[in-house]
Amino acid sequence: MNQSNPSKGADPTSIGQAMYRLIEDLYPICRSITGNGLRETLRSVQGQIPLELHEVPTGTKVFDWTVPKEWNIRDAYVKNSRGERVIDFQESNLHVVNYSVPVRGRVSLAELKEHLFTLPGHPDWVPYRTSYYKEDWGFCLSQRQLDSLNESEYEVVIDSSLESGHLTYGECYLPGELTDEILISCHCCHPSLCNDNLSGIALATFLAKHLAGLSLRYSYRFLFIPGTIGAITWLALNEEELHRIKHGLVLTGLGDAGKLHYKRSRRGNAVVDVAVAHVLKHSGRDFELMDFTPYGYDERQFCSPGINLAVGRLSRTPHGTFPEYHTSADNLDFVHPERLAEAFATCLEVLSVLENNATYLNTNPKCEPQLGKRGLYRRVGGPADAGVSEMALLWVLNLSDGAHSLLDIAERSGLRFDAVRKACEALREHGLLEQRGDESSPVAATAAGPAIKVGASRGRGPGAHRATGSTWKRDR
Numbered sequence: 001m002n003q004s005n006p007s008k009g010a011d012p013t014s015i016g017q018a019m020y021r022l023i024e025d026l027y028p029i030c031r032s033i034t035g036n037g038l039r040e041t042l043r044s045v046q047g048q049i050p051l052e053l054h055e056v057p058t059g060t061k062v063f064d065w066t067v068p069k070e071w072n073i074r075d076a077y078v079k080n081s082r083g084e085r086v087i088d089f090q091e092s093n094l095h096v097v098n099y100s101v102p103v104r105g106r107v108s109l110a111e112l113k114e115h116l117f118t119l120p121g122h123p124d125w126v127p128y129r130t131s132y133y134k135e136d137w138g139f140c141l142s143q144r145q146l147d148s149l150n151e152s153e154y155e156v157v158i159d160s161s162l163e164s165g166h167l168t169y170g171e172c173y174l175p176g177e178l179t180d181e182i183l184i185s186c187h188c189c190h191p192s193l194c195n196d197n198l199s200g201i202a203l204a205t206f207l208a209k210h211l212a213g214l215s216l217r218y219s220y221r222f223l224f225i226p227g228t229i230g231a232i233t234w235l236a237l238n239e240e241e242l243h244r245i246k247h248g249l250v251l252t253g254l255g256d257a258g259k260l261h262y263k264r265s266r267r268g269n270a271v272v273d274v275a276v277a278h279v280l281k282h283s284g285r286d287f288e289l290m291d292f293t294p295y296g297y298d299e300r301q302f303c304s305p306g307i308n309l310a311v312g313r314l315s316r317t318p319h320g321t322f323p324e325y326h327t328s329a330d331n332l333d334f335v336h337p338e339r340l341a342e343a344f345a346t347c348l349e350v351l352s353v354l355e356n357n358a359t360y361l362n363t364n365p366k367c368e369p370q371l372g373k374r375g376l377y378r379r380v381g382g383p384a385d386a387g388v389s390e391m392a393l394l395w396v397l398n399l400s401d402g403a404h405s406l407l408d409i410a411e412r413s414g415l416r417f418d419a420v421r422k423a424c425e426a427l428r429e430h431g432l433l434e435q436r437g438d439e440s441s442p443v444a445a446t447a448a449g450p451a452i453k454v455g456a457s458r459g460r461g462p463g464a465h466r467a468t469g470s471t472w473k474r475d476r
């Protein structure tokens with residue numbers, strides 16, 4: 001196996017700034033789980049990466065769900081008796097309950113209040129509310145705005161449409177040496193919210209943009225989907241091909257100032273779970289690992305029992321645990337280019353582990369091979385091979401019995417994956433290691449429990465299933 005280096009040529013600092021600029025561009029758009037705001041967002045992402053847009057008709061059955069009617073909105077407001085807009089969609093799209101049915105009429109303050117939502121605990125913030133699956137309408141406003149409304153008649157207009165149409169999602173496929181895939185998924189259904197939604201979109205976009213220029217072992221599939229219904233739709237339409245997905249990450253909430261949190265896949269000890277934990281442990285920064293729960297983002301669908309993919313979730317402060325969550329305070333001030341940059345670099349490190357993880361056999365397993373005569377052991381007064389740790393050489397030789405991957409060896413030895421990988425390369429150059437056939441071998445049974453076979457891999461080894469039939473061309 002040749003070295004694969006996803007971090008090659010990456011400049012996280014400038015990419016963090018570019019991610020932030022994309023967030024600024026997308027921030028004003030009124031997105032939802034369907035409609036033109038979602039399309040406009042995906043077309044903007046198309047300006048960065050070769051994203052294929054898919055349109056799934058309203059009424060399509062997707063497992064236990066049905067693709068809903070398409071929602072679009074042009075304007076919405078509440079006017080007082082002087083004709084002034086006291087609540088105005090043009091000021092912020094959060095002012096309208098997402099998926100509100102069209103409304104035109106005059107109401108008393110008491111009637112209006114039945115359709116108003118505020119956050120009394122944060123009187124200057126506007127909440128984000130949706131009503132996707134119940135036909136209703138409403139406005140969101142700050143508590144201060146609500147307190148300023150007088151007893152009077154109000155004109156209410158929501159110029160929206162809820163009609164047969166499509167659910168739109170975007171897919172970017174980057175073919176690698178293998179048809180085995182790494183899935184990266186983000187949701188893109190929230191309107192003007194930066195951390196929840198736009199940070200994941202920006203990170204997925206710039207990861208795809210960066211990886212598109214590299215030659216990699218795995219194929220990569222990036223999904224830009226509306227939350228829940230988009231994941232369910234994609235899984236239902238692609239069920240036959242899910243066996244290709246060997247590892248995956250849901251990316252969300254990665255721009256805030258909190259530490260990184262990784263939520264394990266339902267399997268709990270999938271290779272991606274071990275790889276992310278390994279990278280975070282060696283990052284020197286504070287982090288948190290969480291076990292799978294059936295609550296959260298689209299990992300709920302990817303890890304439902306009948307799907308059960310090795311997909312975990314990378315975020316910072318978990319949703320629902322910060323006050324700005326689902327409010328107007330999740331704005332451009334709440335996300336930071338340097339935090340986005342750090343998340344980008346972390347993802348590349350994880351991908352580097354996944355790309356380079358493999359299982360080898362020690363070709364000289366009876367007692368230690370003599371490293372000194374091969375120049376692999378430090379001589380008196382002279383260094384061994386630059387950058388190769390002797391300890392890593394000994395660990396790799398000892399555990400390369402066909403049952404331990406390089407990631408297993410890194411975890412068992414406490415060494416960084418990169419040190420183990422370098423030792424592996426040096427030993428291979430000297431003929432002391434050979435690769436085991438099975439490229440997709442899972443992490444061996446460790447303290448975490450028995451190994452779980454990763455998917456139903458068709459074919460074995462790099463030559464057995466090369467990527468073909470990609471849905472787009474890399475030079476497009």
Ligand SMILES: [Zn+2]
Pocket residue numbers: 190196326
């Ligand atoms: Zn959300």
